Amino acid sequence: MAKExxxxxxxxxxxxxxxxxxxxxxxxxxxxxxxxxxxxxxALYRANDIRIQxxxxxxxxxxxxxxxxxxxxxxxxxxxxxxxxxxNLKQVIHYKNWDGSEVDYVxxxxxxxxxxxxxxxxxxxKQKSIMLYGDTQQQIYNELKExxxxxxxxxxxxxxxxLDVKELKKNYRLPKLIAAFVSHLSSxxxxxxxxxxxxxxxxxxxxxxxxxxxxxxxxxxxxTRNYMDVAILLPFNDTTGARHxxxxxxxxx
Numbered sequence: 001m002a003k004e005x006x007x008x009x010x011x012x013x014x015x016x017x018x019x020x021x022x023x024x025x026x027x028x029x030x031x032x033x034x035x036x037x038x039x040x041x042x043a044l045y046r047a048n049d050i051r052i053q054x055x056x057x058x059x060x061x062x063x064x065x066x067x068x069x070x071x072x073x074x075x076x077x078x079x080x081x082x083x084x085x086x087x088n089l090k091q092v093i094h095y096k097n098w099d100g101s102e103v104d105y106v107x108x109x110x111x112x113x114x115x116x117x118x119x120x121x122x123x124x125x126k127q128k129s130i131m132l133y134g135d136t137q138q139q140i141y142n143e144l145k146e147x148x149x150x151x152x153x154x155x156x157x158x159x160x161x162x163l164d165v166k167e168l169k170k171n172y173r174l175p176k177l178i179a180a181f182v183s184h185l186s187s188x189x190x191x192x193x194x195x196x197x198x199x200x201x202x203x204x205x206x207x208x209x210x211x212x213x214x215x216x217x218x219x220x221x222x223x224t225r226n227y228m229d230v231a232i233l234l235p236f237n238d239t240t241g242a243r244h245x246x247x248x249x250x251x252x253x
Contacts, residue, residue: 007041007081016168017042023166025050025105028129030158030165034138034194039133040078043067043109046131047092048085048107050105065105067092068122070113070141100125108132111157112139115148123161132157137188175199 013021017038025046033039039161054064067087069075072094072226082092095118106126108114111134115120130168136153145151158165171179171191177199179192208214222230 008038008042010045013038014170016170020166020168021045021049023131024129026129028161028163029131030111030161030163031131031133031168032165033133033155033168034135034171034174034191035138036171037135037168037224038170038172039135039168040109041081042168043107043131043133044078044081044085044087047087048108051087064103064127065091065107066098066101066103066125067107067109068098069093069109070094070095071110074110075242076145091169104128107131108134110134110138112136112154113151115143115145115151116160117159119152119160129211129213130161130163132161132163137186158202169194171195172197179204181190 001225020029020042023029031039031042041164044067047065050065069078069092075094076090078092079089082089095114100121101191106122106129108119108122108130111119111123111132113134122132134154134157136155139151139153142151152160154165157163162230171194174182174191174195175197176192176195179195181203182187206214206217208217218232221227
């Protein structure tokens with residue numbers, strides 16, 4: 001199954017995405033939106049718009065901006081989009097490699113994964129504006145950062161920095177059939193109405209007597225359906241190693 005194109009063309013942006021992209025590069029906001037709402041795409045377009053506008057004023061200008069992401073995995077995933085847009089890869093930085101240098105513009109993706117002190121550092125580094133994109137529902141590092149005050153919700157970040165919030169209200173990743181099921185387990189009861197895709201299959205719940213049996217089923221489904229892009233989610237980090245090794249061992253057999 002081929003991967004879907006994730007960096008959509010500007011003409012494909014919806015009304016909420018167009019409004020946010022149209023904000024001045026000199027204005028600061030917090031942008032909230034669920035998974036698949038286009039946050040990362042808009043963050044990249046903002047970086048590109050900053051580059052284009054600065055060079056329009058002075059073709060020899062060195063564009064002073066930094067886009068910071070929290071994980072190496074996200075930076076790796078968006079690498080092709082960075083290159084397609086002509087953005088310098090050195091200006092899109094994994095947070096651990098960020099040196100804190102002051103720049104005119106700061107862009108932060110997955111802002112919900114940063115602790116208060118980290119948010120303060122990013123805000124202090126900007127000379128003209130900061131734009132932070134995130135989704136409180138996708139927080140996964142709160143316990144890891146407890147000693148640093150935990151991570152902040154998107155609303156808390158906005159209040160902390162005294163910034164207005166803009167919201168992306170459509171979901172292009174989650175099909176309606178899955179959202180209808182998930183809404184019974186989520187606090188977002190309007191999730192289905194936000195989704196653009198219909199979807200082809202309803203979710204199925206399977207119960208197994210052991211995780212080895214579950215693993216065999218997953219391998220069979222991947223092989224039978226010829227899936228090429230699969231994510232397996234586990235409840236705890238400390239269980240991933242053994243499952244990962246057994247998965248690859250069984251696949252090779």
